[in-house]
Amino acid sequence: MSIFDFRSYKAFLKAQCEVERGALTRLAEAANTQKSYLSACLNGKGQLNLDQAFGVAEYLNLSDIEQDYLYLLIEKEKAVTPALRRRLESKAKEMVREAFRLKNQQKDAVIVTERDSNIGFYYASWLATAIHTLTSVPQFQSIAGLEKRLNLNQKSIEAVISYLEKMDLIKKSGDKYRWNSSNIHLEDSSVWISSHHTNWRARAMDNIQKYDREATHYSSIQSFSEEDFEKLKKKIAYFINDFNKVADPSEPEDVYCFNIDLFRV
Incomplete structure (x- = not known):
C-alpha cells in the first residue's frame, strides 16, 4: 500500500489502521496525541498538525517524497478558499505523477x-x-x-x-x-x-x-x-x-x- 494511492491523508491513515490490530493506538503514540483525538480526526473532526504528521511519517518509515506528499495532503484538507484547494490538488497530482515515473520504479537500475x-x-x-x-x-x-x-x-x-x-x-x-x-x-x-x-x-x-x-x-x-x-x-x-x-x-x-x-x- 502506497500513500500515493490516496488523495486524502485521513483515508490513508484509516487504511493503515485496517492492516493490523492496534495500529490506531501506535499511530496516536507516534503523533503524540490521544487515541480518541486521532480517531475523531480520521473520521472528519479536526486535522493533524505538521508536528503530529511528522511523528506518524517517522513511525511509518515514509520516504522524503512520501512525507512531503503527506504534508501536502494535510495542507489541502486545511485549505479554506477554493482557489487554494485547487492549487494544492494540482500540486498533489503532479507529485503522484512524479512518484510513479518509471525511473522511480527501478530503484536498483x-x-x-x-x-x-x-x-x-x-x-x-x-x-x-x-x-x-x-x-x-x-x-x-x-x-x-x-x-x-x-x-x-x-x-x-x-x-x-x-x-x-x-x-x-x-x-x-x-x-x-x-x-x-x-x-x-x-x-x-x-x-x-x-x-x-x-x-x-x-x-x-x-x-x-x-x-x-x-x-x-x-x-x-x-x-x-x-x-x-x-x-x-x-x-x-x-x-x-x-x-x-x-x-x-x-x-x-x-x-x-x-x-x-x-x-x-
Whole structure:
C-alpha cells in the first residue's frame, strides 16, 4: 500500500489502521496525541498538525517524497478558499505523477545519460542491448552461441562484443563473454528513448509475423475517464515493479522482450 494511492491523508491513515490490530493506538503514540483525538480526526473532526504528521511519517518509515506528499495532503484538507484547494490538488497530482515515473520504479537500475561513453551505439539498434543481455545466460556467452541464437554472422557479433567490452558491460573470461553490469535505465528526457522503444517494438512486430504461439501480444484502443487514465498508469507502474522483483533475481535461461504501451491518442 502506497500513500500515493490516496488523495486524502485521513483515508490513508484509516487504511493503515485496517492492516493490523492496534495500529490506531501506535499511530496516536507516534503523533503524540490521544487515541480518541486521532480517531475523531480520521473520521472528519479536526486535522493533524505538521508536528503530529511528522511523528506518524517517522513511525511509518515514509520516504522524503512520501512525507512531503503527506504534508501536502494535510495542507489541502486545511485549505479554506477554493482557489487554494485547487492549487494544492494540482500540486498533489503532479507529485503522484512524479512518484510513479518509471525511473522511480527501478530503484536498483543504473541511470545512463548522453554523457556516458558509447551510449549512442548501445541504443542505436536492438542488437547491442540483445547481446548484452544474452551474455547473462551461460549458453550464450560465446561467439558461436550468440551466432546460433541470433542467426547473425561472426563479424557482426564480434563488432558489438568489442563495444560492450569498452563500455565495461561485459568481460571476457577465457573464451566466454560474461554479463558485467547492473540494470541499465535511460533518463526520461534522453534523446535515445525514442530509438530504444522503436527498436524493440519493431522486433515485436517481427515476432507477431512469425505467429509465435509462446508470445503474448495485446493492443487496445479505448476511451475512458481522466481519473481512470491516472489509475491505470499507477497499476502499470506497480506491475513493472512487481515484474522486476521476479525477473531480476531469476536464474538466466533465455532472454525475453517485455513491452507495455499506454498513451493518449
